[in-house]
Amino acid sequence: MTIEYAPTVLATADGQPHAGTPVLLNRPIRPGTDSAVLSVFGDDRWELTPALFEEHVAATSLNFAPIPAALRPTAKNYVWQLLNCPDPPALRRFSSTRLAVRTVVSGFPSLASFLVWLDVRGITTLPSVGPADLDRYLSDLLDSGLSRDALGDRITAVRRLWAWRERLPAGDRLPATPPWRGEDSDALLGRKRRRGENRTPRIPPSTVDRLLLWSLRFVEDFADDIIAVRDEYATLSARSFTARHRHGGHHDPRTPEQFHADLRTLLRNMTHDGRELPGKPGPDGAPVLDRQHLARLLNCPTHWLGRRANAAALDTSGLPIADAAYLSAPVTARLDGSLWRQHLIAFGEAEQLVRHLSTACFVVIAYLSGARPGEALALRRGCVRHDATAGLWLMHGRKWKGATDEYGGKKPEGEERTDPWVVVRQVADAVSVLERLHERDLLFPTTLFDTRIADALARGRLGKARTTQVLATHIDRFISWVDTYCANTGRDERIPPDPSGRKIYPVRFRRTLAWHIVRRPRGLVAGAIQYDHVRLGVTLGYSGTYASGFPDEHAFETWLLTLEQLTDAEHRLREGEHVSGPAAPTYTQRVHQVSRQFAGRVLTSTRQARDLLDNPALQIHKGKGMTCVFDPAKAKCRLGSGENIRRTPDLTDCQPGCQNIARTDRDIAVLRDQVAELEGLVDDPLSPGPRRERERHELARLTQIVDDHDRTRPEAP
Known part of the structure; x- marks a missing residue:
C-alpha cells in the first residue's frame, strides 16, 4: 500500500503551526484523498477520517467550537502536537509511542471538559492554573458521580497536557509543578484497576448456540433463494427512485399507445404464468392493487396507470390481486423437509433478507474464525483459499493489532498477516456466499445496493465496510426476524436474549469462542465445528504463534x-x-x-x-x-x-x-x-x-x- 502525506506547508519560525498548516501534516493519509478537503489548523472542525485506514471505522472529526474562545487556540495547538509529533514526552504509565488518531479523538472530550471548567471559573490561560485550582478540579470530579473509568480519563487528560508542556509555546503551558504532586489516577482514586483484564462480556451459550444455528441456516440453506431475488430487487428499487425523484418528470420515450401495449403484454404473461397482480393491505385489511410496484415492473410513473385505457386493461384482466408485491424467483430451500416459506419473497422484504444473509455470514466468519471485528470487516474478495496438500482452509487478511510504524506507534494502514487464519469449511462457505451476494471488493460494504438513496444513507462511506455499531444493530434485527419467523411458523427455536440485556456487539464473539472451546467442546449446534476448529485449526494452525492474540484468550x-x-x-x-x-x-x-x-x-x-x-x-x-x-x-x-x-x-x-x-x-x-x-x-x-x-x-x-x-x-x- 502506497502511503501518502499531506502537502508540506511551512510552520512558523518556532516550529508551531499557523492557520494554513495541515492538521495531518505528519500523518499518513488514505491513498486517493483529495488534498483540497484536508483540514488546516485554522479550521474549527478538523476532519480526521483521511488518517484512518480501517475500513469499518466511521467518519471522524474534532469540533473545537464548544471550547471557550480564550482557550481554543491552546487546545488546537496541543491537539495538533498530539497528532503530528512522532516522539511523545515520557511520563509514567503513558505510552512512549505516538498516539493513534482514535486515541486522540477518544481523549478529546476529557480535555474539553477541563478547559470548560477553567473558563467557568474565570481562568483563561494555562500558566495561571495553580495547584489549588487542580485540587478543586479533582474534588469536583470526585463529587461528580462519574464512573471510575471516566474519572481516570479526566485525570489522565490533565496529566498528559502537563507532560507536553515543553512542546508548546510558553503561553499554552501548565505550570512546571506536576499536577497532584505527580500522582496518577490509580493513586488519586484510591483503588487500583486490574490492568489487562478482559472485561468483554461473553455471549450466553443458549444465545450464541441458536444465533449460530440460524446463521448457518441462512448461509447453507436460504442463501440461494435470497441471492436469486437480489438482482431483481436492485433493478426494481432503482426504478422506483427514478420514477419518484427524477427532476422534470419521468423522461420515457414511449408513447401512450406503446406503454399501453407494454402493459397488456405484462398482463398476458402474468396470466400465462399463473401469477397475481402485486398487492398490499387495504384500509379494511383486504388486498388492493399495489400501483407503485406495478409501476416498477413497467418502469413508469405511477400516474400513467390511472389513464383510462390502462385502468380498463387492469380491471378487465381477470387477474387476482396478491396479498403482497412478490418477486418472481421461486422458493426452493427446505427446512426440516418443508419449504422454508410458503410464499415467494416480497419486494418489501427482499432488502431485509439480503442484509440478514450478510449479517449471518459475519456471525459465521467472526465467531468461527476468532478474527477481531475490524479484521473480519476488512476482508476482501478472494481472501479464502484451500490448501489441498494440508487439507486446510486458509483465510488471508490485514491486521492492525501489533502492526507498528518506525516510531513504535500503531501503523494506521495495518499490514497483511504473515500467517493466515486457519478456518473451517463453514467460514469458507460464508465467504463464498458474500462473493455471490454483491460485486464489491470488501465483503462487508456499507451498502449492498448501488442507489442514490443508499449512497446518501452511507454518508459518503459507500464502498467502505460497515461499522461495528451498525453491525450490532443488524444483529439485533436478525435476531428479531428469527423470533418473528419462529412465532409465525410455530418453531420452538427462537434466539434467547442475553439475560443481562446487553446487545450482541461483534467484539463479544471472539471472547465467547474462547470460552465455548474450553468449557463446552461438545456443545450444541457448533460443538463439533468449534472443537475441531480450535483444537486442530486455532491452537496449532492459527499463525502457530501468540501474535494473533487468540491463544491468549484461550489460555x-x-x-x-x-x-x-x-x-x-x-x-x-x-x-x-x-x-x-x-x-x-x-x-x-x-x-x-x-x-x-x-x-x-x-x-x-x-x-x-x-x-x-x-x-x-x-x-x-x-x-x-x-x-x-x-x-x-x-x-x-x-x-x-x-x-x-x-x-x-x-x-x-x-x-x-x-x-x-x-x-x-x-x-x-x-x-x-x-x-x-x-x-x-x-x-x-x-x-x-x-x-x-x-x-x-x-x-x-x-x-x-x-x-x-x-x-x-x-x-x-
Whole structure:
C-alpha cells in the first residue's frame, strides 16, 4: 500500500503551526484523498477520517467550537502536537509511542471538559492554573458521580497536557509543578484497576448456540433463494427512485399507445404464468392493487396507470390481486423437509433478507474464525483459499493489532498477516456466499445496493465496510426476524436474549469462542465445528504463534476453568468425597495446594495465565470415568509436544494401569453406569460370542475398580 502525506506547508519560525498548516501534516493519509478537503489548523472542525485506514471505522472529526474562545487556540495547538509529533514526552504509565488518531479523538472530550471548567471559573490561560485550582478540579470530579473509568480519563487528560508542556509555546503551558504532586489516577482514586483484564462480556451459550444455528441456516440453506431475488430487487428499487425523484418528470420515450401495449403484454404473461397482480393491505385489511410496484415492473410513473385505457386493461384482466408485491424467483430451500416459506419473497422484504444473509455470514466468519471485528470487516474478495496438500482452509487478511510504524506507534494502514487464519469449511462457505451476494471488493460494504438513496444513507462511506455499531444493530434485527419467523411458523427455536440485556456487539464473539472451546467442546449446534476448529485449526494452525492474540484468550479461559474445577474439587474433598487409584494421594495434595497457592491470585495478563497453566499443581485433567493427575514421567499415553504448546496427556489414549490415574466418586458414578450397560449386553443371547466375551472381560475390570473404590472408602467417624 502506497502511503501518502499531506502537502508540506511551512510552520512558523518556532516550529508551531499557523492557520494554513495541515492538521495531518505528519500523518499518513488514505491513498486517493483529495488534498483540497484536508483540514488546516485554522479550521474549527478538523476532519480526521483521511488518517484512518480501517475500513469499518466511521467518519471522524474534532469540533473545537464548544471550547471557550480564550482557550481554543491552546487546545488546537496541543491537539495538533498530539497528532503530528512522532516522539511523545515520557511520563509514567503513558505510552512512549505516538498516539493513534482514535486515541486522540477518544481523549478529546476529557480535555474539553477541563478547559470548560477553567473558563467557568474565570481562568483563561494555562500558566495561571495553580495547584489549588487542580485540587478543586479533582474534588469536583470526585463529587461528580462519574464512573471510575471516566474519572481516570479526566485525570489522565490533565496529566498528559502537563507532560507536553515543553512542546508548546510558553503561553499554552501548565505550570512546571506536576499536577497532584505527580500522582496518577490509580493513586488519586484510591483503588487500583486490574490492568489487562478482559472485561468483554461473553455471549450466553443458549444465545450464541441458536444465533449460530440460524446463521448457518441462512448461509447453507436460504442463501440461494435470497441471492436469486437480489438482482431483481436492485433493478426494481432503482426504478422506483427514478420514477419518484427524477427532476422534470419521468423522461420515457414511449408513447401512450406503446406503454399501453407494454402493459397488456405484462398482463398476458402474468396470466400465462399463473401469477397475481402485486398487492398490499387495504384500509379494511383486504388486498388492493399495489400501483407503485406495478409501476416498477413497467418502469413508469405511477400516474400513467390511472389513464383510462390502462385502468380498463387492469380491471378487465381477470387477474387476482396478491396479498403482497412478490418477486418472481421461486422458493426452493427446505427446512426440516418443508419449504422454508410458503410464499415467494416480497419486494418489501427482499432488502431485509439480503442484509440478514450478510449479517449471518459475519456471525459465521467472526465467531468461527476468532478474527477481531475490524479484521473480519476488512476482508476482501478472494481472501479464502484451500490448501489441498494440508487439507486446510486458509483465510488471508490485514491486521492492525501489533502492526507498528518506525516510531513504535500503531501503523494506521495495518499490514497483511504473515500467517493466515486457519478456518473451517463453514467460514469458507460464508465467504463464498458474500462473493455471490454483491460485486464489491470488501465483503462487508456499507451498502449492498448501488442507489442514490443508499449512497446518501452511507454518508459518503459507500464502498467502505460497515461499522461495528451498525453491525450490532443488524444483529439485533436478525435476531428479531428469527423470533418473528419462529412465532409465525410455530418453531420452538427462537434466539434467547442475553439475560443481562446487553446487545450482541461483534467484539463479544471472539471472547465467547474462547470460552465455548474450553468449557463446552461438545456443545450444541457448533460443538463439533468449534472443537475441531480450535483444537486442530486455532491452537496449532492459527499463525502457530501468540501474535494473533487468540491463544491468549484461550489460555485465559482455560485458566479460569481450571481454577473453578479445582475449587469445586477441594469443596467436594472437604465434604467427604472419596478418591481411589494409584494417583489418589497426589490428587488430594494438588487440590489442597491450589487453594493455598492461588487463592486471591490476580492475573494482569493472559501471558501469566499461559505460564501458570504449566504449574505442576494445576496438572489435573478430567477424563471419562477417571481423573489424570498428570506426571509426564509416568504417563503411558501419547503426549502433545511442539513449540509454544505445553505437554499434555491424551485423554483419548488413557491406558489401564497408568500411575497417573485417580478416581473420584464422580468418576465411579460414570463407571457404575457403564457396568449397568455392560451387564445388559453380556446377558443378551443374540450378541455374537466374541463380542460377548470382550464385554464380559471389560465388565469384570470395571466391577473390580468400583469394588476397590468402595473397599478403600474410609469409614465414617
